[in-house]
Amino acid sequence: MPWIQIKINTTGSHxxxxxxxxxxxxxxSVTFQDTHDNPVYEPLPGETRLWGDTDIIGLFDAETDMATVVTMMAAHPLLGEGFHHKIEQIEDKDWEREWMDNFHPMRFGERLWICPxxxxxxxxxxxNVMLDPGLAFGTGTHPTTSLCLTWLDGLDLEGKTVIDFGCGSGILAIAALKLGASRAIGIDIDPQAIQASRDNAARNGVADKLELYLPHEQPExxxxxxxVANILAGPLRELAPLIRVLPVAGGELGLSGILASQAESVCEAYAQHFVLDPVAEKEEWCRITGKxxxx
Structure with a gap:
Protein backbone atom coordinates (compact mmCIF):
# COMPACT_ATOMS: atom_id res chain seq x y z
CA MET A 1 0.00 0.00 0.00
CA PRO A 2 1.24 3.56 -0.64
CA TRP A 3 2.52 5.71 2.21
CA ILE A 4 3.24 9.33 2.97
CA GLN A 5 5.63 10.69 5.56
CA ILE A 6 6.20 13.94 7.39
CA LYS A 7 9.68 14.88 8.57
CA ILE A 8 9.96 17.40 11.39
CA ASN A 9 13.28 18.90 12.45
CA THR A 10 13.69 19.45 16.17
CA THR A 11 16.15 18.89 19.01
CA GLY A 12 16.91 15.76 20.97
CA SER A 13 15.29 17.15 24.10
CA HIS A 14 11.96 17.66 22.30
CA SER A 29 5.25 4.50 12.96
CA VAL A 30 7.65 7.17 14.18
CA THR A 31 11.41 7.04 13.77
CA PHE A 32 14.31 9.30 14.73
CA GLN A 33 17.09 10.31 12.37
CA ASP A 34 20.18 12.37 13.07
CA THR A 35 20.04 15.51 10.94
CA HIS A 36 23.80 15.33 10.43
CA ASP A 37 23.66 11.65 9.48
CA ASN A 38 25.69 10.42 12.42
CA PRO A 39 25.86 6.61 12.83
CA VAL A 40 22.96 5.05 14.73
CA TYR A 41 23.46 2.04 16.95
CA GLU A 42 20.98 -0.31 18.48
CA PRO A 43 19.99 1.35 21.79
CA LEU A 44 20.29 -0.22 25.19
CA PRO A 45 17.06 -1.74 26.56
CA GLY A 46 14.62 1.05 27.37
CA GLU A 47 16.89 3.69 25.85
CA THR A 48 16.35 5.90 22.80
CA ARG A 49 19.49 7.52 21.39
CA LEU A 50 18.86 11.12 20.41
CA TRP A 51 21.03 13.92 19.01
CA GLY A 52 21.33 17.67 19.22
CA ASP A 53 19.62 18.06 15.84
CA THR A 54 17.03 15.37 15.22
CA ASP A 55 14.53 14.67 12.48
CA ILE A 56 11.34 12.92 13.52
CA ILE A 57 9.72 10.96 10.71
CA GLY A 58 6.06 10.00 10.96
CA LEU A 59 4.67 7.45 8.49
CA PHE A 60 1.01 7.64 7.43
CA ASP A 61 -1.38 5.89 5.09
CA ALA A 62 -1.32 7.83 1.82
CA GLU A 63 -5.04 8.58 2.19
CA THR A 64 -4.34 10.63 5.33
CA ASP A 65 -5.22 14.33 5.15
CA MET A 66 -1.76 15.71 5.90
CA ALA A 67 -3.08 19.26 6.16
CA THR A 68 -4.96 18.14 9.27
CA VAL A 69 -1.82 16.51 10.64
CA VAL A 70 0.16 19.73 10.09
CA THR A 71 -2.57 21.79 11.80
CA MET A 72 -2.60 19.46 14.80
CA MET A 73 1.19 19.51 15.10
CA ALA A 74 1.28 23.31 14.75
CA ALA A 75 -0.85 23.49 17.87
CA HIS A 76 1.81 21.69 19.87
CA PRO A 77 3.56 24.07 22.32
CA LEU A 78 7.00 22.92 21.13
CA LEU A 79 6.28 23.79 17.49
CA GLY A 80 3.79 26.53 16.63
CA GLU A 81 2.73 27.92 13.25
CA GLY A 82 5.30 27.70 10.49
CA PHE A 83 7.30 24.88 12.06
CA HIS A 84 9.94 23.37 9.78
CA HIS A 85 8.66 20.18 8.12
CA LYS A 86 8.67 18.26 4.85
CA ILE A 87 6.01 15.95 3.44
CA GLU A 88 6.99 13.22 0.98
CA GLN A 89 5.25 10.37 -0.80
CA ILE A 90 6.91 6.99 -0.29
CA GLU A 91 7.17 4.66 -3.26
CA ASP A 92 4.99 1.60 -2.92
CA LYS A 93 7.26 -1.46 -3.02
CA ASP A 94 7.43 -5.01 -1.88
CA TRP A 95 9.46 -3.88 1.10
CA GLU A 96 10.21 -7.41 2.35
CA ARG A 97 11.61 -8.38 -1.03
CA GLU A 98 13.45 -5.05 -1.27
CA TRP A 99 15.01 -5.69 2.14
CA MET A 100 16.02 -9.25 1.27
CA ASP A 101 17.53 -8.20 -2.06
CA ASN A 102 19.94 -5.86 -0.27
CA PHE A 103 21.70 -8.65 1.63
CA HIS A 104 24.26 -10.76 -0.21
CA PRO A 105 26.94 -13.23 0.93
CA MET A 106 29.97 -11.28 2.16
CA ARG A 107 33.56 -12.44 2.39
CA PHE A 108 35.90 -11.47 5.22
CA GLY A 109 39.58 -12.29 5.10
CA GLU A 110 40.65 -15.46 3.29
CA ARG A 111 38.23 -18.11 4.52
CA LEU A 112 35.12 -16.60 6.05
CA TRP A 113 31.75 -15.89 4.43
CA ILE A 114 28.60 -14.51 6.08
CA CYS A 115 25.56 -15.72 4.11
CA PRO A 116 21.84 -14.93 4.45
CA ASN A 128 30.28 -20.26 6.00
CA VAL A 129 28.23 -18.60 8.73
CA MET A 130 24.51 -18.48 7.98
CA LEU A 131 23.07 -15.33 9.49
CA ASP A 132 19.93 -13.35 8.71
CA PRO A 133 19.43 -9.71 9.74
CA GLY A 134 17.35 -9.65 12.89
CA LEU A 135 16.57 -7.81 16.07
CA ALA A 136 20.09 -7.78 17.49
CA PHE A 137 22.85 -5.66 16.00
CA GLY A 138 25.45 -7.40 13.88
CA THR A 139 25.08 -8.79 10.36
CA GLY A 140 28.52 -8.07 8.94
CA THR A 141 27.42 -5.11 6.85
CA HIS A 142 28.76 -2.43 9.20
CA PRO A 143 32.48 -1.57 8.89
CA THR A 144 33.07 -2.30 12.58
CA THR A 145 31.73 -5.84 12.28
CA SER A 146 33.66 -6.31 9.05
CA LEU A 147 36.90 -5.23 10.74
CA CYS A 148 36.36 -7.73 13.56
CA LEU A 149 35.47 -10.61 11.24
CA THR A 150 38.55 -9.99 9.11
CA TRP A 151 40.71 -9.92 12.24
CA LEU A 152 39.26 -13.21 13.51
CA ASP A 153 39.81 -14.81 10.11
CA GLY A 154 43.50 -13.92 10.33
CA LEU A 155 44.03 -15.54 13.75
CA ASP A 156 44.88 -19.14 14.53
CA LEU A 157 41.80 -20.00 16.58
CA GLU A 158 42.22 -23.78 16.55
CA GLY A 159 41.33 -25.09 20.01
CA LYS A 160 41.13 -21.58 21.49
CA THR A 161 38.53 -20.03 23.80
CA VAL A 162 36.99 -16.76 22.60
CA ILE A 163 34.96 -14.15 24.49
CA ASP A 164 32.57 -11.94 22.49
CA PHE A 165 31.92 -8.99 24.82
CA GLY A 166 28.65 -7.35 23.70
CA CYS A 167 27.75 -10.26 21.45
CA GLY A 168 24.58 -8.82 19.83
CA SER A 169 23.56 -11.30 17.15
CA GLY A 170 26.41 -13.64 18.10
CA ILE A 171 28.07 -13.18 14.71
CA LEU A 172 31.62 -12.84 16.06
CA ALA A 173 31.39 -15.74 18.52
CA ILE A 174 29.82 -18.00 15.89
CA ALA A 175 32.40 -17.03 13.28
CA ALA A 176 35.19 -17.78 15.79
CA LEU A 177 33.76 -21.25 16.45
CA LYS A 178 33.47 -22.03 12.75
CA LEU A 179 37.04 -20.80 12.29
CA GLY A 180 38.27 -23.43 14.74
CA ALA A 181 37.74 -22.13 18.28
CA SER A 182 36.76 -24.91 20.67
CA ARG A 183 34.66 -22.69 22.96
CA ALA A 184 33.06 -19.27 22.76
CA ILE A 185 31.45 -17.13 25.43
CA GLY A 186 28.99 -14.37 24.55
CA ILE A 187 28.16 -11.60 27.01
CA ASP A 188 25.49 -8.94 26.46
CA ILE A 189 23.34 -6.66 28.60
CA ASP A 190 20.29 -7.27 26.37
CA PRO A 191 18.29 -10.51 26.84
CA GLN A 192 17.11 -10.08 23.25
CA ALA A 193 20.74 -10.33 22.08
CA ILE A 194 21.27 -13.47 24.16
CA GLN A 195 18.26 -15.09 22.48
CA ALA A 196 19.37 -13.98 19.01
CA SER A 197 22.86 -15.40 19.63
CA ARG A 198 21.38 -18.68 20.86
CA ASP A 199 19.14 -19.00 17.80
CA ASN A 200 21.94 -18.15 15.36
CA ALA A 201 24.32 -20.60 17.04
CA ALA A 202 21.74 -23.38 16.68
CA ARG A 203 21.26 -22.51 13.00
CA ASN A 204 25.00 -22.85 12.47
CA GLY A 205 25.40 -26.08 14.43
CA VAL A 206 27.61 -24.62 17.18
CA ALA A 207 25.11 -24.16 20.02
CA ASP A 208 26.88 -26.80 22.13
CA LYS A 209 30.12 -24.76 22.05
CA LEU A 210 28.62 -21.32 22.84
CA GLU A 211 27.95 -20.13 26.38
CA LEU A 212 25.82 -17.01 26.80
CA TYR A 213 25.56 -14.75 29.83
CA LEU A 214 24.03 -11.52 30.98
CA PRO A 215 26.75 -9.54 32.82
CA HIS A 216 25.52 -10.40 36.31
CA GLU A 217 25.44 -14.10 35.40
CA GLN A 218 28.94 -14.49 33.97
CA PRO A 219 31.40 -16.66 35.93
CA GLU A 220 34.00 -15.00 38.12
CA VAL A 228 36.67 -9.25 20.96
CA ALA A 229 34.43 -6.31 21.87
CA ASN A 230 32.56 -4.50 19.10
CA ILE A 231 30.56 -1.95 21.07
CA LEU A 232 31.19 1.82 21.35
CA ALA A 233 34.18 3.98 22.23
CA GLY A 234 32.58 5.32 25.43
CA PRO A 235 31.82 1.91 26.96
CA LEU A 236 35.18 0.57 25.78
CA ARG A 237 36.90 3.30 27.79
CA GLU A 238 34.59 3.06 30.80
CA LEU A 239 34.67 -0.74 30.94
CA ALA A 240 38.41 -1.02 30.27
CA PRO A 241 39.15 -2.32 33.81
CA LEU A 242 36.70 -5.18 33.19
CA ILE A 243 37.65 -5.92 29.57
CA ARG A 244 41.44 -5.81 29.83
CA VAL A 245 41.57 -8.64 32.41
CA LEU A 246 39.59 -11.01 30.18
CA PRO A 247 42.47 -12.09 27.88
CA VAL A 248 45.00 -14.51 29.37
CA ALA A 249 48.65 -13.40 29.47
CA GLY A 250 49.73 -13.28 25.83
CA GLY A 251 46.10 -13.39 24.75
CA GLU A 252 44.63 -11.42 21.86
CA LEU A 253 42.31 -8.42 22.22
CA GLY A 254 40.23 -6.84 19.45
CA LEU A 255 38.18 -3.67 19.98
CA SER A 256 35.90 -1.92 17.51
CA GLY A 257 32.84 0.32 17.28
CA ILE A 258 35.29 3.21 17.39
CA LEU A 259 35.46 6.22 15.10
CA ALA A 260 38.97 7.02 13.90
CA SER A 261 38.85 10.29 15.85
CA GLN A 262 38.23 8.29 19.06
CA ALA A 263 41.00 5.73 18.58
CA GLU A 264 43.69 7.54 20.55
CA SER A 265 41.60 7.84 23.71
CA VAL A 266 40.61 4.16 23.56
CA CYS A 267 44.22 3.11 22.99
CA GLU A 268 45.25 5.09 26.08
CA ALA A 269 42.82 3.05 28.20
CA TYR A 270 44.53 -0.23 27.21
CA ALA A 271 48.13 0.66 26.32
CA GLN A 272 49.55 -0.06 29.79
CA HIS A 273 48.34 -3.67 29.69
CA PHE A 274 48.73 -4.57 26.00
CA VAL A 275 51.23 -4.42 23.18
CA LEU A 276 49.01 -2.67 20.65
CA ASP A 277 49.17 -3.09 16.88
CA PRO A 278 48.79 -0.23 14.40
CA VAL A 279 45.14 0.89 14.27
CA ALA A 280 43.19 -0.53 11.32
CA GLU A 281 40.68 1.79 9.64
CA LYS A 282 37.71 1.30 7.33
CA GLU A 283 35.29 4.04 6.25
CA GLU A 284 36.14 6.33 9.19
CA TRP A 285 35.81 3.44 11.66
CA CYS A 286 38.70 1.63 13.25
CA ARG A 287 39.79 -1.52 15.06
CA ILE A 288 42.33 -1.69 17.87
CA THR A 289 44.14 -4.99 18.47
CA GLY A 290 46.95 -6.17 20.67
CA LYS A 291 48.40 -8.84 22.95
Whole structure:
Protein backbone atom coordinates (compact mmCIF):
# COMPACT_ATOMS: atom_id res chain seq x y z
CA MET A 1 0.00 0.00 0.00
CA PRO A 2 1.24 3.56 -0.64
CA TRP A 3 2.52 5.71 2.21
CA ILE A 4 3.24 9.33 2.97
CA GLN A 5 5.63 10.69 5.56
CA ILE A 6 6.20 13.94 7.39
CA LYS A 7 9.68 14.88 8.57
CA ILE A 8 9.96 17.40 11.39
CA ASN A 9 13.28 18.90 12.45
CA THR A 10 13.69 19.45 16.17
CA THR A 11 16.15 18.89 19.01
CA GLY A 12 16.91 15.76 20.97
CA SER A 13 15.29 17.15 24.10
CA HIS A 14 11.96 17.66 22.30
CA UNK A 15 11.94 14.54 20.15
CA UNK A 16 10.14 12.16 22.51
CA UNK A 17 7.23 14.54 23.15
CA UNK A 18 6.80 15.31 19.45
CA UNK A 19 6.93 11.62 18.58
CA UNK A 20 4.03 11.01 20.96
CA UNK A 21 2.13 13.86 19.34
CA UNK A 22 2.65 12.34 15.86
CA UNK A 23 1.34 9.01 17.10
CA UNK A 24 -1.76 10.78 18.41
CA UNK A 25 -2.38 12.24 14.93
CA UNK A 26 -2.46 8.71 13.47
CA UNK A 27 1.12 7.91 12.48
CA UNK A 28 1.59 4.15 12.03
CA SER A 29 5.25 4.50 12.96
CA VAL A 30 7.65 7.17 14.18
CA THR A 31 11.41 7.04 13.77
CA PHE A 32 14.31 9.30 14.73
CA GLN A 33 17.09 10.31 12.37
CA ASP A 34 20.18 12.37 13.07
CA THR A 35 20.04 15.51 10.94
CA HIS A 36 23.80 15.33 10.43
CA ASP A 37 23.66 11.65 9.48
CA ASN A 38 25.69 10.42 12.42
CA PRO A 39 25.86 6.61 12.83
CA VAL A 40 22.96 5.05 14.73
CA TYR A 41 23.46 2.04 16.95
CA GLU A 42 20.98 -0.31 18.48
CA PRO A 43 19.99 1.35 21.79
CA LEU A 44 20.29 -0.22 25.19
CA PRO A 45 17.06 -1.74 26.56
CA GLY A 46 14.62 1.05 27.37
CA GLU A 47 16.89 3.69 25.85
CA THR A 48 16.35 5.90 22.80
CA ARG A 49 19.49 7.52 21.39
CA LEU A 50 18.86 11.12 20.41
CA TRP A 51 21.03 13.92 19.01
CA GLY A 52 21.33 17.67 19.22
CA ASP A 53 19.62 18.06 15.84
CA THR A 54 17.03 15.37 15.22
CA ASP A 55 14.53 14.67 12.48
CA ILE A 56 11.34 12.92 13.52
CA ILE A 57 9.72 10.96 10.71
CA GLY A 58 6.06 10.00 10.96
CA LEU A 59 4.67 7.45 8.49
CA PHE A 60 1.01 7.64 7.43
CA ASP A 61 -1.38 5.89 5.09
CA ALA A 62 -1.32 7.83 1.82
CA GLU A 63 -5.04 8.58 2.19
CA THR A 64 -4.34 10.63 5.33
CA ASP A 65 -5.22 14.33 5.15
CA MET A 66 -1.76 15.71 5.90
CA ALA A 67 -3.08 19.26 6.16
CA THR A 68 -4.96 18.14 9.27
CA VAL A 69 -1.82 16.51 10.64
CA VAL A 70 0.16 19.73 10.09
CA THR A 71 -2.57 21.79 11.80
CA MET A 72 -2.60 19.46 14.80
CA MET A 73 1.19 19.51 15.10
CA ALA A 74 1.28 23.31 14.75
CA ALA A 75 -0.85 23.49 17.87
CA HIS A 76 1.81 21.69 19.87
CA PRO A 77 3.56 24.07 22.32
CA LEU A 78 7.00 22.92 21.13
CA LEU A 79 6.28 23.79 17.49
CA GLY A 80 3.79 26.53 16.63
CA GLU A 81 2.73 27.92 13.25
CA GLY A 82 5.30 27.70 10.49
CA PHE A 83 7.30 24.88 12.06
CA HIS A 84 9.94 23.37 9.78
CA HIS A 85 8.66 20.18 8.12
CA LYS A 86 8.67 18.26 4.85
CA ILE A 87 6.01 15.95 3.44
CA GLU A 88 6.99 13.22 0.98
CA GLN A 89 5.25 10.37 -0.80
CA ILE A 90 6.91 6.99 -0.29
CA GLU A 91 7.17 4.66 -3.26
CA ASP A 92 4.99 1.60 -2.92
CA LYS A 93 7.26 -1.46 -3.02
CA ASP A 94 7.43 -5.01 -1.88
CA TRP A 95 9.46 -3.88 1.10
CA GLU A 96 10.21 -7.41 2.35
CA ARG A 97 11.61 -8.38 -1.03
CA GLU A 98 13.45 -5.05 -1.27
CA TRP A 99 15.01 -5.69 2.14
CA MET A 100 16.02 -9.25 1.27
CA ASP A 101 17.53 -8.20 -2.06
CA ASN A 102 19.94 -5.86 -0.27
CA PHE A 103 21.70 -8.65 1.63
CA HIS A 104 24.26 -10.76 -0.21
CA PRO A 105 26.94 -13.23 0.93
CA MET A 106 29.97 -11.28 2.16
CA ARG A 107 33.56 -12.44 2.39
CA PHE A 108 35.90 -11.47 5.22
CA GLY A 109 39.58 -12.29 5.10
CA GLU A 110 40.65 -15.46 3.29
CA ARG A 111 38.23 -18.11 4.52
CA LEU A 112 35.12 -16.60 6.05
CA TRP A 113 31.75 -15.89 4.43
CA ILE A 114 28.60 -14.51 6.08
CA CYS A 115 25.56 -15.72 4.11
CA PRO A 116 21.84 -14.93 4.45
CA UNK A 117 19.72 -18.08 4.49
CA UNK A 118 17.88 -17.23 1.27
CA UNK A 119 21.10 -16.97 -0.79
CA UNK A 120 23.23 -19.76 -2.22
CA UNK A 121 26.58 -20.28 -0.50
CA UNK A 122 29.28 -18.99 -2.90
CA UNK A 123 31.93 -21.50 -1.80
CA UNK A 124 30.88 -24.74 -0.14
CA UNK A 125 34.47 -25.35 0.97
CA UNK A 126 34.80 -22.01 2.74
CA UNK A 127 33.93 -21.25 6.38
CA ASN A 128 30.28 -20.26 6.00
CA VAL A 129 28.23 -18.60 8.73
CA MET A 130 24.51 -18.48 7.98
CA LEU A 131 23.07 -15.33 9.49
CA ASP A 132 19.93 -13.35 8.71
CA PRO A 133 19.43 -9.71 9.74
CA GLY A 134 17.35 -9.65 12.89
CA LEU A 135 16.57 -7.81 16.07
CA ALA A 136 20.09 -7.78 17.49
CA PHE A 137 22.85 -5.66 16.00
CA GLY A 138 25.45 -7.40 13.88
CA THR A 139 25.08 -8.79 10.36
CA GLY A 140 28.52 -8.07 8.94
CA THR A 141 27.42 -5.11 6.85
CA HIS A 142 28.76 -2.43 9.20
CA PRO A 143 32.48 -1.57 8.89
CA THR A 144 33.07 -2.30 12.58
CA THR A 145 31.73 -5.84 12.28
CA SER A 146 33.66 -6.31 9.05
CA LEU A 147 36.90 -5.23 10.74
CA CYS A 148 36.36 -7.73 13.56
CA LEU A 149 35.47 -10.61 11.24
CA THR A 150 38.55 -9.99 9.11
CA TRP A 151 40.71 -9.92 12.24
CA LEU A 152 39.26 -13.21 13.51
CA ASP A 153 39.81 -14.81 10.11
CA GLY A 154 43.50 -13.92 10.33
CA LEU A 155 44.03 -15.54 13.75
CA ASP A 156 44.88 -19.14 14.53
CA LEU A 157 41.80 -20.00 16.58
CA GLU A 158 42.22 -23.78 16.55
CA GLY A 159 41.33 -25.09 20.01
CA LYS A 160 41.13 -21.58 21.49
CA THR A 161 38.53 -20.03 23.80
CA VAL A 162 36.99 -16.76 22.60
CA ILE A 163 34.96 -14.15 24.49
CA ASP A 164 32.57 -11.94 22.49
CA PHE A 165 31.92 -8.99 24.82
CA GLY A 166 28.65 -7.35 23.70
CA CYS A 167 27.75 -10.26 21.45
CA GLY A 168 24.58 -8.82 19.83
CA SER A 169 23.56 -11.30 17.15
CA GLY A 170 26.41 -13.64 18.10
CA ILE A 171 28.07 -13.18 14.71
CA LEU A 172 31.62 -12.84 16.06
CA ALA A 173 31.39 -15.74 18.52
CA ILE A 174 29.82 -18.00 15.89
CA ALA A 175 32.40 -17.03 13.28
CA ALA A 176 35.19 -17.78 15.79
CA LEU A 177 33.76 -21.25 16.45
CA LYS A 178 33.47 -22.03 12.75
CA LEU A 179 37.04 -20.80 12.29
CA GLY A 180 38.27 -23.43 14.74
CA ALA A 181 37.74 -22.13 18.28
CA SER A 182 36.76 -24.91 20.67
CA ARG A 183 34.66 -22.69 22.96
CA ALA A 184 33.06 -19.27 22.76
CA ILE A 185 31.45 -17.13 25.43
CA GLY A 186 28.99 -14.37 24.55
CA ILE A 187 28.16 -11.60 27.01
CA ASP A 188 25.49 -8.94 26.46
CA ILE A 189 23.34 -6.66 28.60
CA ASP A 190 20.29 -7.27 26.37
CA PRO A 191 18.29 -10.51 26.84
CA GLN A 192 17.11 -10.08 23.25
CA ALA A 193 20.74 -10.33 22.08
CA ILE A 194 21.27 -13.47 24.16
CA GLN A 195 18.26 -15.09 22.48
CA ALA A 196 19.37 -13.98 19.01
CA SER A 197 22.86 -15.40 19.63
CA ARG A 198 21.38 -18.68 20.86
CA ASP A 199 19.14 -19.00 17.80
CA ASN A 200 21.94 -18.15 15.36
CA ALA A 201 24.32 -20.60 17.04
CA ALA A 202 21.74 -23.38 16.68
CA ARG A 203 21.26 -22.51 13.00
CA ASN A 204 25.00 -22.85 12.47
CA GLY A 205 25.40 -26.08 14.43
CA VAL A 206 27.61 -24.62 17.18
CA ALA A 207 25.11 -24.16 20.02
CA ASP A 208 26.88 -26.80 22.13
CA LYS A 209 30.12 -24.76 22.05
CA LEU A 210 28.62 -21.32 22.84
CA GLU A 211 27.95 -20.13 26.38
CA LEU A 212 25.82 -17.01 26.80
CA TYR A 213 25.56 -14.75 29.83
CA LEU A 214 24.03 -11.52 30.98
CA PRO A 215 26.75 -9.54 32.82
CA HIS A 216 25.52 -10.40 36.31
CA GLU A 217 25.44 -14.10 35.40
CA GLN A 218 28.94 -14.49 33.97
CA PRO A 219 31.40 -16.66 35.93
CA GLU A 220 34.00 -15.00 38.12
CA UNK A 221 37.59 -14.78 36.92
CA UNK A 222 36.48 -15.41 33.34
CA UNK A 223 39.35 -15.44 30.82
CA UNK A 224 39.97 -16.47 27.22
CA UNK A 225 42.71 -16.75 24.62
CA UNK A 226 40.95 -14.21 22.39
CA UNK A 227 38.61 -11.38 23.42
CA VAL A 228 36.67 -9.25 20.96
CA ALA A 229 34.43 -6.31 21.87
CA ASN A 230 32.56 -4.50 19.10
CA ILE A 231 30.56 -1.95 21.07
CA LEU A 232 31.19 1.82 21.35
CA ALA A 233 34.18 3.98 22.23
CA GLY A 234 32.58 5.32 25.43
CA PRO A 235 31.82 1.91 26.96
CA LEU A 236 35.18 0.57 25.78
CA ARG A 237 36.90 3.30 27.79
CA GLU A 238 34.59 3.06 30.80
CA LEU A 239 34.67 -0.74 30.94
CA ALA A 240 38.41 -1.02 30.27
CA PRO A 241 39.15 -2.32 33.81
CA LEU A 242 36.70 -5.18 33.19
CA ILE A 243 37.65 -5.92 29.57
CA ARG A 244 41.44 -5.81 29.83
CA VAL A 245 41.57 -8.64 32.41
CA LEU A 246 39.59 -11.01 30.18
CA PRO A 247 42.47 -12.09 27.88
CA VAL A 248 45.00 -14.51 29.37
CA ALA A 249 48.65 -13.40 29.47
CA GLY A 250 49.73 -13.28 25.83
CA GLY A 251 46.10 -13.39 24.75
CA GLU A 252 44.63 -11.42 21.86
CA LEU A 253 42.31 -8.42 22.22
CA GLY A 254 40.23 -6.84 19.45
CA LEU A 255 38.18 -3.67 19.98
CA SER A 256 35.90 -1.92 17.51
CA GLY A 257 32.84 0.32 17.28
CA ILE A 258 35.29 3.21 17.39
CA LEU A 259 35.46 6.22 15.10
CA ALA A 260 38.97 7.02 13.90
CA SER A 261 38.85 10.29 15.85
CA GLN A 262 38.23 8.29 19.06
CA ALA A 263 41.00 5.73 18.58
CA GLU A 264 43.69 7.54 20.55
CA SER A 265 41.60 7.84 23.71
CA VAL A 266 40.61 4.16 23.56
CA CYS A 267 44.22 3.11 22.99
CA GLU A 268 45.25 5.09 26.08
CA ALA A 269 42.82 3.05 28.20
CA TYR A 270 44.53 -0.23 27.21
CA ALA A 271 48.13 0.66 26.32
CA GLN A 272 49.55 -0.06 29.79
CA HIS A 273 48.34 -3.67 29.69
CA PHE A 274 48.73 -4.57 26.00
CA VAL A 275 51.23 -4.42 23.18
CA LEU A 276 49.01 -2.67 20.65
CA ASP A 277 49.17 -3.09 16.88
CA PRO A 278 48.79 -0.23 14.40
CA VAL A 279 45.14 0.89 14.27
CA ALA A 280 43.19 -0.53 11.32
CA GLU A 281 40.68 1.79 9.64
CA LYS A 282 37.71 1.30 7.33
CA GLU A 283 35.29 4.04 6.25
CA GLU A 284 36.14 6.33 9.19
CA TRP A 285 35.81 3.44 11.66
CA CYS A 286 38.70 1.63 13.25
CA ARG A 287 39.79 -1.52 15.06
CA ILE A 288 42.33 -1.69 17.87
CA THR A 289 44.14 -4.99 18.47
CA GLY A 290 46.95 -6.17 20.67
CA LYS A 291 48.40 -8.84 22.95
CA UNK A 292 48.18 -8.74 26.73
CA UNK A 293 51.48 -8.30 28.54
CA UNK A 294 52.90 -11.28 30.40
CA UNK A 295 53.12 -10.67 34.15
Missing amino acids: AEQLAEALEETGAV SWRDVPDANAV NLQADVV RHHP
